[in-house]
Amino acid sequence: MIEARELTKRYGHKAAVSGLDFRVEPGRVTGFLGPNGAGKSTTMRMILGLDLPSSGSVTVNGRRYQGMVWPLYEIGALLDARAVHPGRSAYNHLHSLAAANGIPRSRVDVVLEQVGLTAVARKRVGGFSLGMSQRLGIAGALLGDPGILLFDEPVNGLDPDGILWIRTLMRSLAAEGRTVLVSSHLMSEMALTADHLLVIGEGRLLADMSLDELIARDATDRVEVRAVDHHRLAGELRTLGGEVTLEPDGTLLVVGVDSATIGELAAAQGHVLHQLRDVTSSLEEAYFRLTEDSVVYRAPVPA
């Protein structure tokens, strides 16, 4: 388990992370979300002892990372997959990591097999594709067979096969009872991978809840209707108390009247419908609404 208490990091006058309180529990994948500059990497670096908190604390299995004798047995991390000496082979890279951390050499073959790099183990890392480098980074994280794993943007730049592989790996690590914390900007991927979410904005905790709860909290039940005479139908739905938005393509978005009622009204009034469907909120929509006030870097939307 990872536990942060009032975790704060200031750079000069600016707080990158402000009073974060959270627990990352075992047995599930916890997604770590937030806009650019929200403080995700800074938090991960503090968990791993690469940065010291200005105040507050963060512990791994109840202890600070700096106090661990052999940390790779407790927590493994993928932060920057390209941060590997390019002239080394995958095998040598993992072997030296194992040797420096008191991990038996036999684990190197095990993790190479686990990430599918056995066939290229003797090749120079400098010639690896991004996907192969990510796999090597993950092999390094798994080397000590730790109970806690941290992945910073693990699917960045990966092809669909690579993304599916990482998703499956994370789910199986969590199913084995491990603690898995993963940051990502890909909402559709997070919706498929994470059970629980921590959302931060401008260094502050915005949400700490299950994926289902976050989506349900934001949900506004809407119905999408396409009708031949959409202007007449829109008027009739407004008379029923519906809030109706007319999209440029003629689609009506209706809040406040359910799809069964709309279907019955359409039949009674002789409307020809081309579409009638319930729309549920996605994680992406819930995320946008949650973080809209804390986006630091925002470009103007093209007209």
Ligand SMILES: Nc1ncnc2c1ncn2[C@@H]1O[C@H](COP(=O)(O)OP(=O)(O)OP(=O)(O)O)[C@@H](O)[C@H]1O
């Ligand atoms: N070494 C540093 N010195 C000064 N400011 C820093 C340093 N590291 C991070 N920051 C600032 O702290 C804030 C949080 O940055 P951080 O990289 O943790 O965000 P992030 O959520 O990981 O962003 P991204 O999604 O873009 O990776 C940013 O405003 C960043 O500019």
